[in-house]
Every structure is written in C-alpha cells, then in structure tokens.
Amino acid sequence: MPVEIPREKIPWFPRVDNDLCAGCMQCFEFCRNGVYLWDEEENHPLVAQPYNCVVGCSACANLCPNGAISFPSKQEIIQLIKKLREEVGEKA
Ligand code: SF4
Ligand code: SF4
Numbered sequence: 001m002p003v004e005i006p007r008e009k010i011p012w013f014p015r016v017d018n019d020l021c022a023g024c025m026q027c028f029e030f031c032r033n034g035v036y037l038w039d040e041e042e043n044h045p046l047v048a049q050p051y052n053c054v055v056g057c058s059a060c061a062n063l064c065p066n067g068a069i070s071f072p073s074k075q076e077i078i079q080l081i082k083k084l085r086e087e088v089g090e091k092a
Pocket of ligand 2: 013014030032033035036052054057058060061
C-alpha cells in the first residue's frame with residue numbers, strides 16, 4: 001500500500017502575479033476544484049483553497065494568456081514527496 005502524505009505538506013498550488021494578470025477570469029472559470037475565488041474589487045483571482053489543487057496539475061497556468069500563474073518545479077516536488085514518504089514509512 002502506498003504511504004499517505006497529508007496534502008498540506010506538499011506545497012503545490014498556483015501563485016498569481018497580479019501585475020501580469022489581465023483579469024480575464026479563465027483560470028477561475030476553468031478550475032473545478034474550488035482553488036480560486038474571484039476578487040471583484042481587484043479583478044484578480046484569489047488562491048482561496050490552495051490545497052484543493054491537484055498535485056502535478058498546472059492546467060490553469062497553461063491556459064493563462066499572460067503567464068501570470070506559476071507553480072514550483074515538478075522535480076523539487078517529486079524529491080520532497082520521496083523524502084516525506086521515507087519519513088512517514090520510517091514512523092509506520
Ligand atoms: S487566466 Fe491569467 S490573466 Fe486571466 S484571470 Fe487568471 S491569472 Fe489573470
Ligand atoms: S492546477 Fe489544476 S487543480 Fe490546480 S488550480 Fe489550476 S486547474 Fe485547478
């Protein structure tokens with residue numbers, strides 16, 4: 001059985017650069033996981049539920065016409081998950 005790691009230990013979620021964001025709402029409308037809320041006043045997405053983001057998904061970043069959404073390096077996250085699995089495995 002694979003070792004379960006709490007989602008909150010994996011820092012995979014979108015970061016939005018508001019200076020680059022044009023307020024087109026595509027990311028907000030696309031994501032079905034409730035990661036984003038829409039900030040009406042600022043006309044930008046808010047990353048309201050970061051840990052609802054699916055680890056490894058970066059679909060909204062690919063969709064963004066302005067390159068305003070970024071994610072950590074996948075390689076770094078894979079290394080971190082390996083390390084966490086070893087730690088959890090040692091405790092089990
Ligand atoms: S897709 Fe990009 S430009 Fe459009 S609202 Fe989202 S972050 Fe802003
Ligand atoms: S990467 Fe995928 S799951 Fe995460 S916020 Fe974007 S569309 Fe939603």
